[in-house]
Amino acid sequence: MSTVKGDRRAQPAPAFAGRRWLFPSALIHALDPDAGLRGRRPRRTARDWLVDFSCFFLAVVVGLLAADSMTPQNTPHALLVVDQWLGALSCAAVWLRRRRPVGLAIAMIPVGFVSNTAGGAGLVAFFTLAVHRPFRYVAWIGGVSLALVPLFFWLRPEPEMPYLVAVAFTVLLSVCVIGWGLLVRSKRQLMLSLRDRARRAETEAVLRAEQAQRLAREAIAREMHDVLAHRLTLLSVHAGALEFRPDAPREEVARAAGVIRESAHEALQDLREIIGVLRAGEADDTGRPQPTLAALDTLVAESREAGGKVTLDLRVADPEAVPASAGRTAYRIAQEGLTNARKHAPGAEVTVSVTGAPGEGLTVHIRNPAPEGDVPHVPGSGQGLIGLTERATLAGGRLEHGELADGGFEVRAWLPWGRPSGE
Structure with a gap:
């Protein structure tokens, strides 16, 4: 050389x-x-x-x-x-x-x-x-x-x-x-x-290889934000609750500590998997399976166990039939919406609505009312919604978000869901 x-x-x-x-x-x-x-x-x-x-x-x-x-x-x-x-x-x-x-x-x-x-x-x-x-x-x-x-x-x-x-x-x-x-x-x-x-x-x-590496790193960065932000927000919210309510009942303190411990363990596990992908140099599938729309029930149950009030309206006949890309994107949108709701409107009831059918597309709607009382400040950069917009655009759909007239916040997304090739 x-x-x-x-x-x-x-x-x-x-x-x-x-x-x-x-x-x-x-x-x-x-x-x-x-x-x-x-x-x-x-x-x-x-x-x-x-x-x-x-x-x-x-x-x-x-x-x-x-x-x-x-x-x-x-x-x-x-x-x-x-x-x-x-x-x-x-x-x-x-x-x-x-x-x-x-x-x-x-x-x-x-x-x-x-x-x-x-x-x-x-x-x-x-x-x-x-x-x-x-x-x-x-x-x-x-x-x-x-x-x-x-x-x-x-x-x-x-x-x-x-x-x-x-x-x-x-x-x-x-x-x-x-x-x-x-x-x-x-x-x-x-x-x-x-x-x-x-x-x-x-x-x-060389340029194509560098571009592929850059796109892979961007995908890993988005995945890291989507996964870790959800876990770390749980840590921040429950740690803030313990800080502002030192006289809380022992059962509530124990439950919050359990959530903090479990979230920290999951965050470390996710971080270990992402670092393993980075060390391997390519985004392989050696880690845990990527979530799909069928895992949305588990996500809502996890949020409820952490003390959140979440209502799920899943009007999709067969969530397993949703394309993997659309289902994964819908899951990440719901995950980010619940994370933001816990950050900025703790205690408020969050409604997650998912509707759609083949040929019509998949619609994801997340809404929460205005928070009650003073809300502890949780640091955030706003990059999550930007990343979700990019993710939805890459999937061929669109995403809109903004404040409501009553002070609440909503996220609405549409993702393509084509008909099966045999129809």
Whole structure:
């Protein structure tokens, strides 16, 4: 793994890390995610040295063949010397083709027009230009060079080849070399585009994983609030009652202490399960089953045992037939409504009404009148109702809440309940 300091994340090393000598240094530099940070040119690989030496050898061979075809009878001696010196310098300049492809190609136009032995170096220069630079450079420089070919053979005719044949052969050879270079460049661009696609796919996968983790944590946070708020509210209400009524009868004190002990035990159990899910890294189903609408009777009975006055009006023919998502959401809405009623209206009678049928939806209505007398202050952030609204919206329903004219409070929610697929 290669790590970049700063805000950049650790990125995996390129797949060619163990076979760098098989790839061009320019391609490795383009594929290396840290190349721009180092600020230096890539070193030649073994493949680069082999290709550069082959190009140099090709330029020398072509130059020697051209020099062998030149004789003092058809070429002045001074021009022969100049031609060969320029050809030797052009072959040596081939080693600079990677650093200065444009400059070398431009320089080879006048040199190639004067020197016949520099033809091989010129072909190598145009090939390098096509590989390392965009097409507009190849079009302009290559076009000028090809336009001068007829003039070159007009001034220096080939003794063993007709004029038109020599021009056509040279133009065809130059076009083939440039086309080969463009093909090599297109293959490299394809590899770079595939690299970019792979990186984008990897980045999107990381973002999707992070989003899934965030959604899972939000779901766990909502579940933690719904479960623990109910338990801890019982603790707070009964502890507050003991604080404000120290002279309460022994039976009432014992019952309140029992509720506090049982609620604390349940809260610890719920917290232990939630922490276990967080440690496991995923929301699995290893804990207790999630509550459904059928567990609403148990929730109301628990509230009554804690001293609450709760009236349940469950007008659903078969609570077990309610979809799990809708039933679980309805249960959490009723649980939060009872929790808020115990917080802000202790002693008031709470009415929980649940009605619905397949195709009509499920309606949950929780209502409590205004509290009597002074109410002990129980801290709260109001996030419970916000979380319930989000939960109902995610389930495809809606939730409304607010104060009544008589000072009471109500929560009304509707959840979708589609018909069975067979109907």
